[in-house]
Amino acid sequence: MSVIPEIQGFFSDLTAIRHDLHAHPEIGFEEKRTAAIVAEELRGYGLDAVHEGIGVTGVVGVLNGTAGAGRTIGLRADMDALPMEEHTNLAYRSQNPGRFHGCGHDGHTTMLLGAARYLAANRDFKGTAMFVFQPAEEGLGGARAMIADRLFERFPCDEIYGLHNSPEFDLGEMAIFPGKAMAGAKFFDIAIKASGSHAAMPNKARDAAVIAMTLGQSLQTIVSRNVDPLKPAVLSITKINAGSAYNVIPETAALAGTIRFFHDDVGDLVASRMHEIASGLAQSFGCEIDVDIRDVFSVLENHPAETEAMRQAACEIVGDDKVYTGARPTMGSEDFADMLHVVPGAYCWVGHGGTVPLHNPGFVLDDAILPIGASLLARMVQRRLAA
The missing domain is CATH 3.40.630.10 (Zn peptidases)
Incomplete structure (x- = not known):
C-alpha cells in the first residue's frame, strides 16, 4: 500500500x-x-x-x-x-x-x-x-x-x-x-382513511388495519408481476402504523417505504401501479387512500x-x-x-x-x-x- x-x-x-x-x-x-x-x-x-x-x-x-x-x-x-x-x-x-x-x-x-x-x-x-x-x-x-x-x-x-x-x-x-453503480430511489407515504368501531363489532367498521394489510400484500406483486424480470427493482414497506387500543378498530392507517431501480422507466412504472392499486382498493373497501411518492435519488x-x-x-x-x-x-x-x-x-x-x-x-x-x-x-x- x-x-x-x-x-x-x-x-x-x-x-x-x-x-x-x-x-x-x-x-x-x-x-x-x-x-x-x-x-x-x-x-x-x-x-x-x-x-x-x-x-x-x-x-x-x-x-x-x-x-x-x-x-x-x-x-x-x-x-x-x-x-x-x-x-x-x-x-x-x-x-x-x-x-x-x-x-x-x-x-x-x-x-x-x-x-x-x-x-x-x-x-x-x-x-x-x-x-x-x-x-x-x-x-x-x-x-x-x-x-x-x-x-x-x-x-x-x-x-x-x-x-x-x-x-x-x-x-x-x-x-x-x-x-x-447505485440505484435510484423514490420514497412513499400512504394514508388510509376509513371508519372505526368497537373491535367486537367489525361489521360496523371499514377496518383500516385490514385495508393496510391488503394493500401491503398487493403492492408486493408489482415487482414480480409488472416489472421486466431483467430490470432489477425493489419495493420495500418499512413503516406501518395503525390503531391505539386492543378493542378499537382503527379508522386510519399509514404505510411508508421506498422503491429502488436502475432504470427510470421502472421507477415510473412502479409508482404508477402503486397509484392504480391504491385507487382500486379504495373503491373496493369504500375508503380513502392517498399515495404520495417522491423522487429522492437519481441512478x-x-x-x-x-x-x-x-x-x-x-x-x-x-x-x-x-x-x-x-x-x-x-x-x-x-x-x-x-x-x-x-x-x-x-x-x-x-x-x-x-x-x-x-x-x-x-x-x-x-x-x-x-x-x-x-x-x-x-x-x-x-x-x-x-x-
Whole structure:
C-alpha cells in the first residue's frame, strides 16, 4: 500500500477531527457545527477561498495550483448523520440523542479535509482543486440543494469525484466500475382513511388495519408481476402504523417505504401501479387512500473515462490486486448521482475493518481508512492536474 507519507504523518490529527465530528453528529441541513469546523480547518490550511452556506449548510473550498491556470477537479464529501441512536461503547460516541454517524460521513468529511491539507502544502499542480462538503445526503436532497444554489455556476468544475467507506471490503481494498453503480430511489407515504368501531363489532367498521394489510400484500406483486424480470427493482414497506387500543378498530392507517431501480422507466412504472392499486382498493373497501411518492435519488452512473482515472489512482494507493472493477452495482442509493448528472466524474468504495453494516446502531468506522481515502482524493487532483 502506498498511502501518501505526509497524510499518514498527520493521521492522529485526522483521527481527532473524526472523533469530534462523531461525538457531535448533526442530521441533514442542521450541520452548522460541522460546517463551521470544516470552514475553520480549510482556512487554517491556507486555501485561496472558503465559501459557506451553499445549499443551506454546504461548504466549498477553492485551492489554486502554482503551476498555472488549468482545469478544475472537484472532490466531494457528505457531512450529515442519521436520525437514529448509537449503540456502541466508543469513548467518542454520540452526545446528541437520536443522532448517529452510522454511515461514516464523519469519515468522508475527515478524509476530504486530509486531502485538502495535503494539497494546500503541495500546490505544484496546474489548475484548481475544489472541495465540496455537502449537507443532507441521507434522503433530504443535499446535492440538489447545492446545485439549485448554483454550485457549478459559481464554481465551474470539469470533473468531480467522491467515495464511500464500506465494511463489505477489507481494509486496503477499493471497488469502482463504470456505468450504473447505485440505484435510484423514490420514497412513499400512504394514508388510509376509513371508519372505526368497537373491535367486537367489525361489521360496523371499514377496518383500516385490514385495508393496510391488503394493500401491503398487493403492492408486493408489482415487482414480480409488472416489472421486466431483467430490470432489477425493489419495493420495500418499512413503516406501518395503525390503531391505539386492543378493542378499537382503527379508522386510519399509514404505510411508508421506498422503491429502488436502475432504470427510470421502472421507477415510473412502479409508482404508477402503486397509484392504480391504491385507487382500486379504495373503491373496493369504500375508503380513502392517498399515495404520495417522491423522487429522492437519481441512478448513480459513473462516467467511463473518469472511472478509469479513479481506478488508476486507486491502484497507485492500494495496488492493482486490491482494486475490484467487476460489475457490482448496489440497490443502495447516493445523491452524489445528481452531481454526476451535471459534471462527469466517478464514485468508489473504500474498504475498512469491521463486519457491522452501515445504518446499524452498532456500526463502527475503522480509523485506519482515513489516510487511505484522503490519499486517493489527493491523488485524483495531482493526477488529473499534473503539471
